[in-house]
Amino acid sequence: MTALLLANARLLDPATGRESPGAVLVRDGRIADVAQGAAPGAPEGARTIDCDGLVLAPGLIDLRAFVGEPGAEHRETLASASAAAAAGGVTTLVCMPDTNPVIDGPAIVDFVLRRARDTACVNVLPAAAVTKGLAGREMTEFGLLQEAGAVAFTDGLKAVRNAQVMRRALTYARDFGALIMQHVEEPDLVGEGVMNEGEFASRLGLIGIPREAETVMLERDIRLVRLTGARYHAAMISCADSVEIIARAKNDGLPVTCGVSVNNLVLNEGDIGHYRTFCRLSPPLRHESDRQAVVKALADGLIDVVVSDHNPQDVETKRLPFAEAADGALGIETLLGAAMRLVHTGDVGLPRLIAAMTAAPARLLGREAGQLRAGAPADLVLIDPDLPYLLDKRRLKSRSKNSPFDEARLQGAAVLTLVGGEIVHRAPEIAVAA
DSSP: OOOEEEEEEEEEETTTTEEEEEEEEEETTEEEEEEESSOOOOOTTOEEEEOTTOEEEEOEEEEEEOOOTTTOTTTOOHHHHHHHHHHTTEEEEEEOSOSSSOSOSHHHHHHHHHHHHHHOSSEEEEOBOSBGGGOSSSBOOHHHHHHHTOOOBOOTTSOOOOHHHHHHHHHHHHHHTOOEEEOOOOHHHHTTOOEEOSHHHHHHTOOEEOTHHHHHHHHHHHHHHHHHOOOEEESOOOSHHHHHHHHHHHHTTOOEEEEEEHHHHHOOGGGGTTTOGGGOOSSOOOOHHHHHHHHHHHHHTOSOEEEOOBOOOOHHHHSSOGGGSOSOBOOTTTHHHHHHHHHHTTSSOHHHHHHHTTHHHHHHHTOSOSOOSTTSBOOEEEEEEEEEEEOOGGGOSSSOOOOTTTTOEEEEEEEEEEETTEEEEEOTTOOOBO
8 A cells, every 4th residue: 555644734642642743654554653743754655645734633433323234224324324434534433233133143243344344434343232132131142242243232222121131241241351331211211201301391392301211220230330340331421410420430440431422512402492303312412501511521531432323314204293203313424523512612622522532432442543653553534623614414425314413503524534544535625645
């Protein structure tokens, strides 16, 4: 492969927190050299990209993306999801097991990996189901699934509601060194709820989902983590009470981590407005005080990762009355732009935000990615943090168009994305010199 020199960049290494002018030399799919200040001499025949002072960072890693393939290709495919990921600066995505058939056997894991190799332009890592068929009763074969290539275990949008099954899953996960990622919502408390419980839900005449639906499940799981000693990741928390629960667990030294959806970081229940179904999500958009609490927790480092919670839905499931619409929204292509709102408001620093989408998820998965150092994979993103644009859902790469940020004014985007040293997304203004 021809060497590529990314010169005149603002290097941001989230693994070390270092931020400085410099250049990166890429060769054979890996970072060959990282130079602070002056660019290293380009090898003969190398291509050069002048980054013009823009931010060069490791590619984003999205721990939670729902992809329809296999079984729901009309909503999304690995090819369309990876194209959206590349356009959003995401170089690795973890796909959820909510497919048809469910990713609960080695053969399905192998299918997804082979299909991704053939059709995807970014790294696709499958997460396998905790229970067979996502039914919450019988555990899957963790060891065989790990050998096949599963990087974590989750029942996707379903919580493992049976405490005994969850205890066994955590015990087996501990023995295999596996990561359990739980969707923390107690189904019986969610009931028929469709949005955050409170005054606004009452005004809209909609059934609410109390915060306790999240905190009850989270408290139970942390008790089981204390019992088993397994690694546990709360996929998405959304309220101030959950922040306090996670803080106590970490202070007690438990192997607990957590994530937050970019939607819960930058939107609140008021964005539902007049029954905007693109804002019907799980967990639901919360009160502004809860949003501020999770933003502060992210800035303080208590929340480990930020995810897109990419969940494409088609017209038939979204253009319905709010109470009848399906949960979910697009997110993988807008992850960076939406999250940059926090940087521009001064709530979260850019290095901290990028770390939560690169180095932190890489550590959870035990991957080499998420760092700017010689020998690391050349999965990189060039970010223009000040690029303003109006989001047009018709121009999104995803097959579905249910974005809660449609027609929103965003600032900050990926203008160049590399996976394994190969350019998979490039804005027209970024020139490559031979």
